[in-house]
Amino acid sequence: MNDQAPDQTQPSTQRRLIILTEGHSEPITAKTAASVLRYKPSEVVALLDTTQVGSTANQLLGVGGETPVVGALAAAPDANALMLGIAPPGGRIPGAWRSVILEAIDRGMNVISGLHDFLSADAEFSRVAAEKGVQLIDVRKNNERDVANRENIREQCLRIHTVGQDCSLGKMLVALELSLALQKSGVDSKFVATGQTGIMIEGDGAPIDCVVADFVSGAVEKLILANQHHEVLVVEGQGSLAHPRYSGVTLSLLHGCMPHGMIMCYEVGRQNVNGMEHIPLQPLPKLIEVYETMANLMGPSKVIGVAMNSTFVTAEEAELERERVRSELGLPICDVVRHGPDELIQAIQAMSPVLATT
Template structure:
């Protein structure tokens, strides 16, 4: 899907929050060498570091004409429902007319838009709808190997840091010369990794099988870190989370939570489940397929100070008796230690 020569413009025009622009911020963090600009008329003239806290001096521009040599326009938001903002269509048509590749992770497929598709056909532009798939495999629950350790990031909520945690774990394991592979299961992860499966756009009967297919195709690696989606307690998205859990059949899980978040993202009138209850529920649900334990906690402490994060870390260590770290503030060594310990235990069985 991606090449090292790509020069990407990220489209976030008018996105009001970091959560809305999480696709852009993640691509800036993990594929920043390919990003030449962000297109956002409301922030033009700023750098991405000023606007999003990541990306360094990457400029924010007001128009495609400001980056004439860019080869790819990537939609940088992940809004609820995944719809294309109406006032973006002119920008997308212009990009297609210029012959730029269009990359979108939205549920609304750009290739289904007659005007965008016509502009792309005329110029030879390629449209890549990341969520488009034809997955039709049922899970078989066989041929999974214990010599390839499977770790799934799970969460207290959606949009909480499961992908970031998974990618940081990959970096931590790779630094220890472990052959680790990131299994992307969402649109942003796929844009970063270049492969994977968009599980929230797979027909429900085939979610487990689609995830299992990713596992079977990558078992030649020593460790697979599978990107989690939402949570099994989310009123809207629990079906995806449960299918992902059973399809990946993890040996262990890393639970992700955000300090200070009290209500479910997207349905704010619903309170979050407490972590001990969620850990127990995940272990029970995973155990219907294979015994699996939460072996560590990834803490998202973006809302609090460094000092408050340190206090919270010690409090949760005492409450849960598990390794805990904010991957960005503290690094992932403590969590990687837990993975290495589990790997040794599985090997000795």
């Protein structure tokens, strides 16, 4: 996925991260930080946010336990790499971040970024990194130039895909949890990462939203071909087919991975498109119809279950919602964190006679 330094995104016991979440240490904006804390907790030494010094990761992000929030790199001397855990406001790296990045390089730390603007394309960063012998790891950097060919697909490998009502509501987390639960039940399952955070966690994948548009489905098809020796692939979703900005990425991904089964992900209570509050979300029944229509252009596919993200409601509200949606849609539904993933795992196992008998 990353021509520059693929090894650095591999799980490593040597990696000791300080994650920059400056001014935005909350679960949605800092979702990269939250996800790395959830799935690679032993690698995270501290969060860096001068506005929240003294707090813990768990207090701010709901994960990460007692991992401290510090105000300077010097306060976490054990760290050997700086990870940018949020996107910069306005898309450009602010001056204060530049100082931190340069200081990290000066301290001999690698810097890991999932931004669209590559650290390695910055002349100053590149120069000082070369001087210090440290790596600038741009997880989104890629040179994908292959189109999909729709050949040599192994249909005995069950392809499951998390799709969603919107961006930023948990499609990656659901895919990871489902794959982990399948593994625990003895199934040879693989999480297929399609975004920068998933890649940082899994160690491989393709940063599809940063691929040149013509080659997105080709990049996804290559992931399928490379991993279809597993029994089950759980492919991380991106965006939504109804998202005004990212629907094309979502469709390239859907048609690139041709899922047999889709898990529809949504966040309880969210009414409008994330970051575009003037645009209402499409209702779930409509979206299920749309996903099935579009997926079936390439092969038989159906939504087999619903993953609710009930983070922002009480347990009682979550239960009411769960029963309401179950009755409305007639599909298995659970919050994989709050309820555990069993109901969805059963739906996946029911798709494959081979799996059902393992």
